Amino acid sequence: MKTGIFLCECGGNISNTIDLENVKKHLNDEDEEVIVKIHGNMCSGAGQKLLIDEAKKHGLDKIVVSACSPHFHEKTFRGAMKKAGLNPYNLEIANLREHCSWIHKDIPKVATEKAKEIVDAAKAKAELDYALEEKMMKLGNEVLVIGGGIAGIQTSLDLADSGKKVTLIEKLPTLGGKMAILTKTFPTEDCAACIISPKMAAVIDHPNITLHTNTEIQDIAGHRLHFEAKVIKHPRYIKDSIDMDQCLICNKCKEVCPVSQPNYWEQGIMNREAIYIPAPHAIPYKYLIDAETCLHFVDGSCNKCAEVCPQNVIDFGQKAEELNIAVDAVVVATGFDIFDAKRKPVFGYGKYENVVTSLEMERIVDHIVEKDPPRKVGKRVAFVQCVGSRDKQIGNEYCSRVCCMYSIKLASLLKQAKPEVDIYIFYTDIRAFGKGYEEYYKRSQEMGIKFIRGKPSHFTEVKETKQVILTVEDTLSRDIIETEFDLVVLANGLELSKSSDIVADSLKLAKSDDGFFKEAHPKYKPVDTLVEGVFLSGTAQGPKDIPDTVAQASAAAARVMATLAQKEFALDPVLAFVNSDICDGCEKCLDNCPPKAISMNNEGKAEINEALCLGCGSCITSCPLEAIDLNYYTSKQIYAEIEASLHLKNENEKRILVFADNNTTYRLIDACGVRKMKYTNYARVLRVPSVSRISPNLIEFAFAKGADAVFLGDSPAKGSHFEWANKTTQNNIKTVLNKFKKLKIDSDRLIFSQFTAADLMKFINEINQLANKIDKLEPISEDIKNQLFPTKK
Amino acid sequence: MAKKIKLNDKNTEFYEKIVELSGEQVALCDQCGTCSGGCPFIEEMDINPSEIMRKVMLGQKEVMDSRTMWICASCFTCTVRCPRELDVSKVAEALRQVKLRTAIDEINIATIPKEEAKKLPTIAIVGNFRKFTG
Numbered sequence: 030m031k032t033g034i035f036l037c038e039c040g041g042n043i044s045n046t047i048d049l050e051n052v053k054k055h056l057n058d059e060d061e062e063v064i065v066k067i068h069g070n071m072c073s074g075a076g077q078k079l080l081i082d083e084a085k086k087h088g089l090d091k092i093v094v095s096a097c098s099p100h101f102h103e104k105t106f107r108g109a110m111k112k113a114g115l116n117p118y119n120l121e122i123a124n125l126r127e128h129c130s131w132i133h134k135d136i137p138k139v140a141t142e143k144a145k146e147i148v149d150a151a152k153a154k155a156e157l158d159y160a161l162e163e164k165m166m167k168l169g170n171e172v173l174v175i176g177g178g179i180a181g182i183q184t185s186l187d188l189a190d191s192g193k194k195v196t197l198i199e200k201l202p203t204l205g206g207k208m209a210i211l212t213k214t215f216p217t218e219d220c221a222a223c224i225i226s227p228k229m230a231a232v233i234d235h236p237n238i239t240l241h242t243n244t245e246i247q248d249i250a251g252h253r254l255h256f257e258a259k260v261i262k263h264p265r266y267i268k269d270s271i272d273m274d275q276c277l278i279c280n281k282c283k284e285v286c287p288v289s290q291p292n293y294w295e296q297g298i299m300n301r302e303a304i305y306i307p308a309p310h311a312i313p314y315k316y317l318i319d320a321e322t323c324l325h326f327v328d329g330s331c332n333k334c335a336e337v338c339p340q341n342v343i344d345f346g347q348k349a350e351e352l353n354i355a356v357d358a359v360v361v362a363t364g365f366d367i368f369d370a371k372r373k374p375v376f377g378y379g380k381y382e383n384v385v386t387s388l389e390m391e392r393i394v395d396h397i398v399e400k401d402p403p404r405k406v407g408k409r410v411a412f413v414q415c416v417g418s419r420d421k422q423i424g425n426e427y428c429s430r431v432c433c434m435y436s437i438k439l440a441s442l443l444k445q446a447k448p449e450v451d452i453y454i455f456y457t458d459i460r461a462f463g464k465g466y467e468e469y470y471k472r473s474q475e476m477g478i479k480f481i482r483g484k485p486s487h488f489t490e491v492k493e494t495k496q497v498i499l500t501v502e503d504t505l506s507r508d509i510i511e512t513e514f515d516l517v518v519l520a521n522g523l524e525l526s527k528s529s530d531i532v533a534d535s536l537k538l539a540k541s542d543d544g545f546f547k548e549a550h551p552k553y554k555p556v557d558t559l560v561e562g563v564f565l566s567g568t569a570q571g572p573k574d575i576p577d578t579v580a581q582a583s584a585a586a587a588r589v590m591a592t593l594a595q596k597e598f599a600l601d602p603v604l605a606f607v608n609s610d611i612c613d614g615c616e617k618c619l620d621n622c623p624p625k626a627i628s629m630n631n632e633g634k635a636e637i638n639e640a641l642c643l644g645c646g647s648c649i650t651s652c653p654l655e656a657i658d659l660n661y662y663t664s665k666q667i668y669a670e671i672e673a674s675l676h677l678k679n680e681n682e683k684r685i686l687v688f689a690d691n692n693t694t695y696r697l698i699d700a701c702g703v704r705k706m707k708y709t710n711y712a713r714v715l716r717v718p719s720v721s722r723i724s725p726n727l728i729e730f731a732f733a734k735g736a737d738a739v740f741l742g743d744s745p746a747k748g749s750h751f752e753w754a755n756k757t758t759q760n761n762i763k764t765v766l767n768k769f770k771k772l773k774i775d776s777d778r779l780i781f782s783q784f785t786a787a788d789l790m791k792f793i794n795e796i797n798q799l800a801n802k803i804d805k806l807e808p809i810s811e812d813i814k815n816q817l818f819p820t821k822k
Numbered sequence: 823m824a825k826k827i828k829l830n831d832k833n834t835e836f837y838e839k840i841v842e843l844s845g846e847q848v849a850l851c852d853q854c855g856t857c858s859g860g861c862p863f864i865e866e867m868d869i870n871p872s873e874i875m876r877k878v879m880l881g882q883k884e885v886m887d888s889r890t891m892w893i894c895a896s897c898f899t900c901t902v903r904c905p906r907e908l909d910v911s912k913v914a915e916a917l918r919q920v921k922l923r924t925a926i927d928e929i930n931i932a933t934i935p936k937e938e939a940k941k942l943p944t945i946a947i948v949g950n951f952r953k954f955t956g
Contacts, residue, residue, distance in 0.1 A: 409829070451834065453829065471850065479879060480849075481880075502824075505876050506873060506876045506880060508824070508825050508827045508880065510826075510827055510828070510829060510880075511826050511827075511828060512828050512829040
C-alpha cells in the first residue's frame, strides 16, 4: 500500500496562513514511504494531472487531497481517481481551507499545527479505505397510489395511460372519495357523481391498474425510489371468483337483512342494511357485509342473507388478506376529513338536531327535489362559514379555500329547488378566487341569497320547535341579529384525513404547520416530498377544490413519469453491511433501522436490503457484537481518525472533537469558513453521514485519547428518516453520560446539538461556549481515561 | 348603541318593496363603499348611502327616518361608479316614495289663511299636494 498526499495552496487561500512546507516535512518525518506534493491549485487541470501522473509513477493506491471542503471538489478528485485507474472511494479530502486556514488567519502557527492533525486524520482514514462499487439500480414501472378519491383516480389514470403499472389502494369499499358524496359541483352545477363515475369506471377497466378497495396500508418501507408496502385487504364476505357462481345483485339478501345503519355515502341522513352496496355509483358495484353491525358477527343470531342467496356466494368465513407490494414510486392521495364540529361545542353540532355539517347538507340538497325527502329544510336556513378554519383556538389557522364556494353552491341549489326558503350566509370574508367563482357568487345574490358579514357567536335551541337561534353581529351595519333558523349548515373546514397517519409514519413524511403533508418546495416542487419517489396528490397537501385537485393529481403523475424515466439510478455505496460470521441473529438491529432495511435471512442472520438502506449507520450501536458496520465510515476508520486528530496534542492544549453530519452540520461549518467567521481552534471536525453512527465506544475512545470535549452536530431532519436516527444519537449520549456520572466526568463535555443550514451563529456560539467551559475544567486524569476506555483499540 | 334586530317576513316584505320600486337588487350590494366615498353631499347625510343599502337589505325600516334620501340630489355619481352596476339614487328615490305614500300631513292646506297662501311659493303648495298623487 502506498499513499499519496497532495497539499493544495488554493492560490494562497491555504498557503498564506498554513506553512505547507512545514506540513510536508511533518508528513515525511512520520512516514518515509508517503509521497507528498504541494500544488497551487489541485482542482485545476494541472493539479489533477499531477495527481494522476504521481499515482501512476509511484503506484499509489490511497490518495489524500488536502484542499477545500469535500462538498466542493470531492467529485472532481474522484473523477481524477478514475482516470488514474484507482477506485474513487480510496480518496480522502482533508479540509484545510474551510476548517482551518480561513478561520485561523490571525494565528498561522496554530493553524499549521492544526493542519498537520487534519491531514494526519485523513491519511489514517485513507489507509483503511477500500474499493467500493456504485451499483446501478434498475427503476421499474410500478407505482403505488394511496387513496381512491378524485386525486388518486386522476393520478392513477394518467400513470396507467402512460404505461406505468399502478396499484391503487382505497380503504373504503368503493372508489370516489369525498367527491362521490357531493351533490353538484360549483360553479357549473354539474352533478358530481356524473363527472366522477366515468373516471371510476375507467379505473376498474384499465389493464394497467390493479384496484384494491376495502384495503388499508399497514406499513411502507423504503426511502428512495424503492418501496415495499404491506397492505391488508379486508374481507367483503361475498365470494368473488370467475370459476364459481357470482353474485347477481338480485338484492334478495338486502331485503331480508334486519339491520338498519346510517349510510356513510348518505352522510347518515339515510340508512342501509348490514349487507349493502355502498352507493348507487359504487365501483366496484358489489355487495359487502359490514361485520361490525351484521348480526351474524355481532351475536350469531342471523343467517338470513345466506339462506336466501340463490347463488350461495355469501361466505362468513372469509379472512383478511395480507398483500406485499413492491413499487418504485408512491403517490399519497389520502385526502381530507371535514373538521369535526364537536371539537368546538359552541356550534351545537351533535347537540342540536337542526345543526348539520356541509357534507350532510350535500345529501339533504341532493334529495330535496324528491316528493318525500328524507330531511326537510324549513323556512329559514343559515350557512355559517369558517367552522374549523381560520380559527387559532382549535389549531387551524388556515383558510380551507372551498367552504365559501360550496356554501354558495348549496344555497343556490336549495334556492332553485325551494324559492320560498329564506337563505342567509354568515361569512367572515367571501373568497371566490377561482375561474367563474365570483360570477357564481353574484348569481347567488341575484337569486336572493343574503350575505351577512359576521360570525354567529351564540347558538341556542328553541325547545319546542327545535329551531336554532343565532346571535351574530352584522359587522357592516353593526346591528346585532338574533333570529331563529329552521336549519343551520356549518361550513366545515378541511383537515388532513386521519387515515393518512400510518402513511406519514411509515414513509417519514413531513407535515406543514397546517397539518397537511409538506411539499418539497412550496413554489417549484409542489407535488414532490422530501422523500425521493414519494409524491403528493390532491388535498393531502392542502385544501383544494376539484379543479385544483385534478390539476395537482396530473402534476403528481407527471413527476412520477419524469422520475421513473431515468430507468436506473446509481446507488451510493456508503451503506451498512453485516459481517455474517459475527452476527448471531439477536434481531436487535431490526428496530434500529429508520427505513426498515434490515431483515433476517434464511440462515437467521441479519441482512441489509441495499435499495432500502439509507447509510446513516444508526444500526451500528444496536449490535452488541459489532457485526454491523458502514462502508467508507467503518468503526476502524473512525477510531483511526480520532486517534490521528488528537495525536499531536501536548499537555497545555485542548481539543474538541466535532462529529458533523455530512448534509447539514458539515456544510454549515464550511459556510462559517467561507464567511471567515472565527471560532475556537480546539475544534477538529470529522465528517459522518449521521452522528447516530457514532456509538458510545467511539465517544469514550475520543475522551480516552485526549479529547476534552465531544460535540455532535446533526440536522433535526424533520420529515426524513434521519429525524428518527437522532433518537439513536440521544440514546448513545445517555449511555455515555451514565458512564460519566459514575466516573465523575463533567457532563458538559459532551454536547449534541441540532442545526439547520442557516444556524451559523448558533454553531459558533455553542462551540465557543464549549471551549470556554473546558478551559475552566481540570483535564481528565489518565486513570479515569483508562477506566472510560480500558481496552485500547 | 347596538341594536338587536330580527330577520323575519316583515323585513323581507320591506326589502322586496324597495326592490320593486327601485328596480334594483339591493342584496347585490357588496358593501365596497364606492357610493359613499364619491357622494358630494356625504357630509350633510346622517347615514351613508352604503349603510342605507345595507339596512334595506336587512329590511330595517328605520332608514325611513334618515335625512340621507332627502339630501340625495340624484347626481348619479354613485350610480356611475358602482362596480355592481346598482343605481343607488334609484334606491333613494324608492325610499322617498315610500315615505311620501305614508301621507303624513305636516301642513293642512285647507287651514292656510288666504293671505299667507298668496305669499307662499307655488312649488311649496304643489309639493304639499304631491303626497296625494305619488
